[in-house]
Amino acid sequence: MYIIKNALKCIGRSKGRNILIGIIALVIAVSACIGLSIRQAAESTKNSTLEGMSVTATISFDRQAMMQEMRQPSDGAVTDGQESGTQDRAFDREQFRDKMNGGTSLTLDEYQTYASAKSVQDFYYTLTAYFNGSDKLEPVSSESESEAASEPSADAPENGMDFGRDKGNRMGKMASGDFTVIGYSGDNAMTEFQSGTMSVSDGAVFSEGTAERQCLISEELAAYNNLAVGDKITLTNPDSETETYTLTVSGIYKNTEANELSVPMFGVGQDPANRIYMSAAALQGVLDDSTSVSKTVTDETTGQESETAINGSLSATYVFADADAYHRFEEEVRALGLDDSYTVSSADLTAFENSLTPLNTLSTMAGWFLLVILLIGAVILIVLNIFNIRERKYEIGVLTAMGMKKGKVALQFLTEILVVTMAAIIIGAGIGAVSAVPVTNALLEGQVESQQSSQMQMENNFGRGGNFKGGMQNIQPNGQNAAPDNISDGGGHGGFAAFGQNVSNYITEVNSAMNLTVLLQLLGIGILLTLAAGAVSVLFVMRYDPLKILANRD
Amino acid sequence: MEILALQDICFSYGKVPVLKDVTYRFETGKMYCIIGRSGAGKTTLLSLLSGLASPNSGSILYDGKDIAKQDKYAFRSKYIGVIFQSFNLITKFTAVENVMLSMDISGIKGVNKRQKAMELLAGVGLDEDEANRRVLKLSGGQQQRVAIARALSYDPQIILADEPTGNLDGETQKEIMDIFRSLTEQGKCVILVSHSPEVAAVCDERYELKKLSGKNNPKGRAVG
Numbered sequence A: 001m002y003i004i005k006n007a008l009k010c011i012g013r014s015k016g017r018n019i020l021i022g023i024i025a026l027v028i029a030v031s032a033c034i035g036l037s038i039r040q041a042a043e044s045t046k047n048s049t050l051e052g053m054s055v056t057a058t059i060s061f062d063r064q065a066m067m068q069e070m071r072q073p074s075d076g077a078v079t080d081g082q083e084s085g086t087q088d089r090a091f092d093r094e095q096f097r098d099k100m101n102g103g104t105s106l107t108l109d110e111y112q113t114y115a116s117a118k119s120v121q122d123f124y125y126t127l128t129a130y131f132n133g134s135d136k137l138e139p140v141s142s143e144s145e146s147e148a149a150s151e152p153s154a155d156a157p158e159n160g161m162d163f164g165r166d167k168g169n170r171m172g173k174m175a176s177g178d179f180t181v182i183g184y185s186g187d188n189a190m191t192e193f194q195s196g197t198m199s200v201s202d203g204a205v206f207s208e209g210t211a212e213r214q215c216l217i218s219e220e221l222a223a224y225n226n227l228a229v230g231d232k233i234t235l236t237n238p239d240s241e242t243e244t245y246t247l248t249v250s251g252i253y254k255n256t257e258a259n260e261l262s263v264p265m266f267g268v269g270q271d272p273a274n275r276i277y278m279s280a281a282a283l284q285g286v287l288d289d290s291t292s293v294s295k296t297v298t299d300e301t302t303g304q305e306s307e308t309a310i311n312g313s314l315s316a317t318y319v320f321a322d323a324d325a326y327h328r329f330e331e332e333v334r335a336l337g338l339d340d341s342y343t344v345s346s347a348d349l350t351a352f353e354n355s356l357t358p359l360n361t362l363s364t365m366a367g368w369f370l371l372v373i374l375l376i377g378a379v380i381l382i383v384l385n386i387f388n389i390r391e392r393k394y395e396i397g398v399l400t401a402m403g404m405k406k407g408k409v410a411l412q413f414l415t416e417i418l419v420v421t422m423a424a425i426i427i428g429a430g431i432g433a434v435s436a437v438p439v440t441n442a443l444l445e446g447q448v449e450s451q452q453s454s455q456m457q458m459e460n461n462f463g464r465g466g467n468f469k470g471g472m473q474n475i476q477p478n479g480q481n482a483a484p485d486n487i488s489d490g491g492g493h494g495g496f497a498a499f500g501q502n503v504s505n506y507i508t509e510v511n512s513a514m515n516l517t518v519l520l521q522l523l524g525i526g527i528l529l530t531l532a533a534g535a536v537s538v539l540f541v542m543r544y545d546p547l548k549i550l551a552n553r554d
Numbered sequence B: 001m002e003i004l005a006l007q008d009i010c011f012s013y014g015k016v017p018v019l020k021d022v023t024y025r026f027e028t029g030k031m032y033c034i035i036g037r038s039g040a041g042k043t044t045l046l047s048l049l050s051g052l053a054s055p056n057s058g059s060i061l062y063d064g065k066d067i068a069k070q071d072k073y074a075f076r077s078k079y080i081g082v083i084f085q086s087f088n089l090i091t092k093f094t095a096v097e098n099v100m101l102s103m104d105i106s107g108i109k110g111v112n113k114r115q116k117a118m119e120l121l122a123g124v125g126l127d128e129d130e131a132n133r134r135v136l137k138l139s140g141g142q143q144q145r146v147a148i149a150r151a152l153s154y155d156p157q158i159i160l161a162d163e164p165t166g167n168l169d170g171e172t173q174k175e176i177m178d179i180f181r182s183l184t185e186q187g188k189c190v191i192l193v194s195h196s197p198e199v200a201a202v203c204d205e206r207y208e209l210k211k212l213s214g215k216n217n218p219k220g221r222a223v224g
Ligand SMILES: Nc1ncnc2c1ncn2[C@@H]1O[C@H](COP(=O)(O)OP(=O)(O)OP(=O)(O)O)[C@@H](O)[C@H]1O
Pocket: A548, A551, A552, B013, B016, B018, B036, B037, B038, B039, B040, B041, B042, B043, B044, B045, B085
């Protein structure tokens, strides 16, 4: 095709102009390549991590949703709502308390029903209850004993960290004790032991699902009370001193994370050293026994009545093969009858999403940058091309006078600019491929730093770690089941050990930024820019009349 | 055989009339000369003949058919070769590239284009070095000869030449005229515009254009 031959010849014959166009196209190509690479890196990092990630979720009671629901006027009152509206909408505290006390936690049966959803890959639960020690079993505490044992959560601040507070609502009293006893439904529930955060240093874990009253205690607790594997320990019902239960120590565990924990303690029971692990079945046995000997007692000051039976709180975790399954899960459980006042949430998915914050911010910025570069680039290329065409008016006149169709002339001009921009894009892609990863990582580092410093600033302002977006993986604040779940998951850091124990577990590095998708997108951009600039050529060529051009030649 | 004809042609640039009721006929195997004062409209006439301009009224017939109803691009690139008064070469291309380009545009196949172009250029007296030189670096006369070689490159039936010997010495002019003569012998139609009496003398027929001035003006008429 002589048009292409001609185009190439023309490029060669006016090097200066084409180099100028080429350089501008190159700058656009490199910037676009890096911008696209950042976006691609964000996308692929997210996808690849999501692919290999098994997601866990919990179902929790959404107090806010219920309050909202209660605020809606009942159907009967709706008839002439305007005047009576304010009256009807007044928040009914009585009803709210009733509802909260009426049992907001799901039963094991309900949990198991939802576990039958197709999306669920694995299901486990933990049962948590609070006990006091006995003469021979004192909780590990750095505070003086009298202080440590009493009023454990009286001055717990009103923030997100309300371990066990909601639980109190159900029974009308605070469940608390020196020891937190956690019962696991099976080995799969023992996530800390699986991740290696905790390990048995002496003896062995009680056999899976056993109803025998065997337990694991921490090294600290063992040392504090001179306990060894095979010894028996005695726990007391905090509300009934005469009610005692005996457990056999089957193993002693080591907690590598315990010392790092900086969350303020609301009682010795919250100290990881004072956690006792056993089988859920065994713990349920203990709780059943406690229910059978339960008495009703009346509080002297408030006159409130309560049962002495020890109540366990249940926390169920659903495991999914991937994030998609988790997203399907919500619909499935709604179909299985889960009320709207319960929410399905995934701590690890949330943490993962938080870890992506800097990368996503960078990706968004890259998107805008890309848009600006493309707009400016397109304008510059179009203007340059207009000059180019006007300068070559005479040439167009000659070609058309020679009988070359205007369409072909336009095609030749289009080919010229296409060749130049494509060459620039190929070189730009090369430069981009080499520099995209370091540039992305350097920018990401800056982004992570600014994110961390703003988080640090906030922590300084608060004087402690808080439930800040993007930073720490925190305890789910809403709902009854969230708290014990997080305790069992290693306290405060959720089950997201895979991303490191660091407080700010951001993704700070990407490794493959450039790929075929980026290359294709870049090619698309190149073609788009060429067409934009080329359209101008075509417009001008079509408008020119050879006779006029040749007549008024300079 | 009549190949090209102007039938009652009127043409004006905007409001300035240049041609009025011109009727000329051109036959194959003949050489024509169009003469007239500067500004009489000779170049304009050639533009009409080559389809670059369209008449205000009247028609131009090629082989008995109105060229207004034909593909003018194909007409220009295949059937008619034009040597412009101002050459209209692509100056950044070499002489041989200019000639080859017009062959490309005309779409002729089956010939060694470079070889044919070199032969044509040699025929108009350009040596190999000059043929491979950018047009910009050739003299006016050399450029004129490149334009002639280009017009002949695709074997058109009709050659239009606007002052084809204007920049040439007597010797070269004679050589060029010999080329044109040999073309008529091959059965082509050659239409020249020239101020030179020698050129006019060797032509088979002459048409004189009179400059239009005001309203009553003579028609273009044949003189000899
Ligand atoms: N593009 C144009 N626009 C307006 N008027 C024009 C244009 N081209 C030519 N003319 C006018 O038309 C008339 C005829 O011009 P043309 O070029 O045909 O003359 P010519 O006979 O070829 O003259 P010369 O012998 O000097 O080449 C002139 O008066 C000229 O000024």
